[in-house]
Amino acid sequence: MQKKQLFTITTLLLLCASALGTTPKDKVKPAIEQKAEFFEAADVSVTGGPFKEATERDKKYLLSLPVDRLLTNFRTTAGIPTDAKPFGGWQDPKNPLRGAFVGHYITACARIYANTGDKEMKDRVDQLIAGLAECQEKFGDGYVGEFPKDGFEEFEKTGKAPKGIWVPWWSQHALYAGLEDAYNYAGSEKALDVMKRSGDWIKSGLDKVTDAQVQNMLNTEQGGMNEILADLYALTGNKDYLTLAERFCHQAILKPLAEGRDDLTNKHANTQVPKVVGAARLYELTGKEEYKKMASYFWHEVVEKRSYATGGNSIDEHFKKLGTEPLGAHTAETCNVHNMLRLTRLVATWDPSDSSYGDYYERALLNQILASQDPDTGMMLYFLSTKPGHFKVYNTPENSFWCCTATGVENPPRYGEGVYMHGKDTLWINLFMQTELNWKDAGVRLRQDTKFPEETQTKLTILESKDTAFTMNIRVPSWAAGPVVAKVNGKEEFKGEKKGWVAINRKWKKGDVVEVSLPMNLHLYRKCDDPKSVAVLYGPTLLAGALGTDKMPKSDQAKAQWDLDSTPVPMTVPVLVADANNLDSWIKPVAGKPLTFRTKDAGRPNDVDLVPFYTIAHQRYSLYWDMMNADEWKAQEAERAAKTAQSNTANAAIVDSIQPGEQQPDIDHKIQSEKSNTGVSNDISWRDARDGGWFSYDVKVLADQPMKLRCTYWGSDAGNRDFEILIDGKKIGEQKLENNNPDKFFDVDYPIPAELTKDKTKVTVKFQAHSGKVAGGLFKVSVVK
Numbered sequence: 001m002q003k004k005q006l007f008t009i010t011t012l013l014l015l016c017a018s019a020l021g022t023t024p025k026d027k028v029k030p031a032i033e034q035k036a037e038f039f040e041a042a043d044v045s046v047t048g049g050p051f052k053e054a055t056e057r058d059k060k061y062l063l064s065l066p067v068d069r070l071l072t073n074f075r076t077t078a079g080i081p082t083d084a085k086p087f088g089g090w091q092d093p094k095n096p097l098r099g100a101f102v103g104h105y106i107t108a109c110a111r112i113y114a115n116t117g118d119k120e121m122k123d124r125v126d127q128l129i130a131g132l133a134e135c136q137e138k139f140g141d142g143y144v145g146e147f148p149k150d151g152f153e154e155f156e157k158t159g160k161a162p163k164g165i166w167v168p169w170w171s172q173h174a175l176y177a178g179l180e181d182a183y184n185y186a187g188s189e190k191a192l193d194v195m196k197r198s199g200d201w202i203k204s205g206l207d208k209v210t211d212a213q214v215q216n217m218l219n220t221e222q223g224g225m226n227e228i229l230a231d232l233y234a235l236t237g238n239k240d241y242l243t244l245a246e247r248f249c250h251q252a253i254l255k256p257l258a259e260g261r262d263d264l265t266n267k268h269a270n271t272q273v274p275k276v277v278g279a280a281r282l283y284e285l286t287g288k289e290e291y292k293k294m295a296s297y298f299w300h301e302v303v304e305k306r307s308y309a310t311g312g313n314s315i316d317e318h319f320k321k322l323g324t325e326p327l328g329a330h331t332a333e334t335c336n337v338h339n340m341l342r343l344t345r346l347v348a349t350w351d352p353s354d355s356s357y358g359d360y361y362e363r364a365l366l367n368q369i370l371a372s373q374d375p376d377t378g379m380m381l382y383f384l385s386t387k388p389g390h391f392k393v394y395n396t397p398e399n400s401f402w403c404c405t406a407t408g409v410e411n412p413p414r415y416g417e418g419v420y421m422h423g424k425d426t427l428w429i430n431l432f433m434q435t436e437l438n439w440k441d442a443g444v445r446l447r448q449d450t451k452f453p454e455e456t457q458t459k460l461t462i463l464e465s466k467d468t469a470f471t472m473n474i475r476v477p478s479w480a481a482g483p484v485v486a487k488v489n490g491k492e493e494f495k496g497e498k499k500g501w502v503a504i505n506r507k508w509k510k511g512d513v514v515e516v517s518l519p520m521n522l523h524l525y526r527k528c529d530d531p532k533s534v535a536v537l538y539g540p541t542l543l544a545g546a547l548g549t550d551k552m553p554k555s556d557q558a559k560a561q562w563d564l565d566s567t568p569v570p571m572t573v574p575v576l577v578a579d580a581n582n583l584d585s586w587i588k589p590v591a592g593k594p595l596t597f598r599t600k601d602a603g604r605p606n607d608v609d610l611v612p613f614y615t616i617a618h619q620r621y622s623l624y625w626d627m628m629n630a631d632e633w634k635a636q637e638a639e640r641a642a643k644t645a646q647s648n649t650a651n652a653a654i655v656d657s658i659q660p661g662e663q664q665p666d667i668d669h670k671i672q673s674e675k676s677n678t679g680v681s682n683d684i685s686w687r688d689a690r691d692g693g694w695f696s697y698d699v700k701v702l703a704d705q706p707m708k709l710r711c712t713y714w715g716s717d718a719g720n721r722d723f724e725i726l727i728d729g730k731k732i733g734e735q736k737l738e739n740n741n742p743d744k745f746f747d748v749d750y751p752i753p754a755e756l757t758k759d760k761t762k763v764t765v766k767f768q769a770h771s772g773k774v775a776g777g778l779f780k781v782s783v784v785k
C-alpha cells in the first residue's frame with residue numbers, strides 16, 4: 001500500500017434552491033452572473049427504478065452502524081469514557097487513515113433527510129453532532145477529530161504529518177463537510193457552531209506560518225480543504241475563511257492548470273480532483289478568472305483524455321500517461337468519479353448550452369457510480385476493475401471503511417441532484433430518471449416517468465404551474481441513434497437532430513405532457529491506445545460480458561481491497577471475430593430481457609451474454625474485448641495453441657507451486673517469516689523480506705530425484721536486493737536483483753542437489769536477505785522436475 005497516495009474524497013455543499021448559485025443558507029452571494037444551476041437533491045425526489053432501490057439499500061446500511069461506535073474514536077481521543085467497540089479497517093483506532101468516514105456518514109444522513117423527510121436520518125445527524133460538540137468542548141480549543149491534534153503545529157511548520165497519521169487534513173475535511181451538510185440539509189445550528197469553532201482553530205494554526213510553509217504542507221493530500229473553507233465563508237460571511245480557503249489552494253497543482261498545462265501524469269488522481277472542485281467554488285465566490293480556467297481545463301483533460309469507458313479515471317490511484325488506457329484490477333477508483341461529478345455540477349452551469357457535461361454525468365453515474373454498489377447487499381467498490389475476467393470486490397460492512405466506502409454512502413442521496421438545472425426562465429432536463437421536481441421559485445412541479453435506460457423514452461408531466469412561461473431544454477444525448485423528438489400534448493413536435501438540446505418555449509399549464517423519444521442503438525467505445533480493443537454500449541449503457549462464477553472466492557467482500565485482487569482468472573476471455581460496422585448482425589437482443597444481448601457466432605472460443613454493467617455482481621466479467629477479423633483470429637489461434645502446448649509441458653514438470661503473498665497458498669505452504677512484506681504489482685502478488693529478514697515455505701519434492709527450484713522475479717527490481725536461497729538450511733543459490741530484465745518478469749532455476757531430497761517428500765525453502773538488504777520480491781516459487 002502506498003503511503004499518502006491512497007485516495008481522497010470530499011463531500012460538500014452544493015448550489016441551491018432559491019437564488020442562483022447559493023445554498024439556501026449562504027449569506028454570501030456569488031460574484032459571478034450564473035446562467036444556470038442544478039437543483040438540489042432535496043428538490044428532486046427519485047421515485048422509482050434502480051436509483052431508488054440503491055438509495056434504500058444505502059439507508060439500511062447507514063442504520064446498521066450504531067452511533068456510539070461511530071463516535072468511539074472521537075471520544076477516546078478527547079478523553080471521554082466509552083465502551084463502544086471501534087470498527088475495523090480504516091476506522092480502526094490505530095489506522096493511519098482514520099477519521100474520514102463519520103463526516104461522509106453525516107452528509108449521507110443529512111441529505112437523505114432533505115430528500116425524504118425521514119426522521120430516523122435526522123436523529124442520526126443530531127446524535128452525532130451532539131457527540132462531536134461534546135468532544136470539541138473537551139478538547140477546548142476548537143479542535144475535534146479522531147486522532148490527537150498534537151502533531152498539527154509541527155505539520156504546519158515543516159510539512160511532516162503527525163506521527164501515525166498519514167493525511168490529517170484529508171480526514172478532517174470530510175468531517176467538516178459533514179458538519180456543513182448537517183447545517184444545510186438537516187438544519188443543525190449546532191453543527192454550524194462546531195464548524196465555525198473548527199474554522200477558528202484552523203486559522204489559529206495557519207496564522208503562525210508563512211504561505212510557503214502552507215504550500216509545503218499541501219504536498220500531503222488534504223481533500224477539499226479549500227472548498228470547505230470557501231463554503232464556510234459563504235455560510236457566515238466571515239472573510240477570514242475566504243483568506244484561509246485561498247491559502248489552502250495548492251499552487252503546484254492549480255497553477256499549471258490555470259496556464260493550460262497538463263502535468264497530471266502519474267499524480268495521485270483523487271488527491272487532485274477535490275482541489276479543483278475547491279477552485280471551481282472559489283470562482284463562484286470571487287469571480288477570479290484563474291479559478292475558472294483551472295476547473296474547466298482540468299475537467300476537459302480528465303474527461304476527454306484520461307477516462308475509461310465507465311467514466312472513471314486512474315490506475316493504481318494515479319493518472320495514467322496521456323494517450324494510454326491500461327486495464328487492470330486497480331482502475332477507476334470510485335472516489336474520483338464521485339468528485340468528478342461534483343465538479344461537473346459546478347462547471348456545467350457556466351455554459352449550460354454545452355450538453356457534453358450532461359453526457360459525461362450520465363455515463364459516469366450509470367456506468368461507474370450505480371455500478372459500484374452491490375445490488376444485493378449495498379456494499380461498495382473501491383477500484384472498478386477493467387481486467388478481463390476479474391470481478392467486483394466490495395467492502396465488508398464493519399471492517400473496511402475505505403475512502404470509497406465513505407464517499408460511497410453519500411452517492412445515493414445525490415442521485416437526484418444531476419437531473420435538472422434551471423435559470424431564471426429556463427429548465428434543463430439533463431438526465432432521464434424516474435423523479436419528481438419541485439421548482440419552488442417558479443411555482444412549478446413536474447414528474448418524469450421513465451424506465452430509462454431500459455426503455456427509449458421518457459414522459460414529463462406538469463403537475464403544477466400557473467401558465468408559467470419558460471423554456472424547457474431536453475438534452476439530445478451524444479449517443480442518440482436518431483433525432484430526439486419531443487411531442488407536446490400528443491400534437492406539437494420538436495426535434496433535436498444532433499447533440500445539444502431540444503428547446504420548447506411556451507406557457508406551461510398543469511396537465512401538460514411532453515413525450516420524448518430517445519432512440520438507442522448498439523455502438524462501440526474504442527480504447528484510446530488500441531482501437532481494436534472495444535467496449536459495447538447500448539445507448540448510454542455500458543454492457544459487460546457475464547463470464548460466470550468459476551473459481552470465485554467464497555466471498556467477494558474484502559477487509560482490504562488487496563485481499564482478493566490477485567485471484568487468478570481461470571478462463572480464456574473470449575475475443576470477438578466480427579464486423580465492427582454491423583453490430584446488429586452479431587449482437588442479438590435476448591427476448592424478454594431488457595438491455596440483455598448475446599453474441600452470435602462472433603465470440604472465440606465461445607459466444608458471450610452482454611448485460612448492463614451496473615447489474616453485474618458476484619461473477620466474473622469483461623468490459624473491453626479484443627476485436628479482430630477472421631485472418632487475425634487464425635493467426636492468434638495458432639499462437640495461443642503454441643503457448644498452451646508450451647505451458648502444458650511446463651505445467652507437467654511442476655511438482656509444487658506457490659503464489660507468494662496470496663493468503664491461501666502462503667498458509668498451505670506453512671509460511672514463516674521475519675521482516676517480510678507482501679503486495680501486488682502488475683496484478684501479481686509478491687513477497688519480500690527486508691533488512692536482513694527472511695521467509696520460508698514448505699514445498700513438495702519427489703524423493704531422491706534431482707530437481708530445480710524455479711523463482712520468478714520482476715526484471716525492473718533493483719536497489720539493495722541481495723539474498724541467499726536455502727533448502728533445509730543448505731545454500732543452493734545466491735541472487736542479486738539489479739534491473740536484470742527491465743519491464744519483464746523472468747525466471748531463474750536453481751538446481752536442488754539429489755542429496756537434499758533424499759528420502760524426503762517435503763523440504764523447506766528459505767529466502768534470506770543479507771544484512772541491511774532485501775530478499776525478493778518473489779512473484780512465483782515452483783519446484784520442477
Ligand SMILES: [Zn+2]
Binds near residue numbers: 007333405
Ligand atoms: Zn476512494
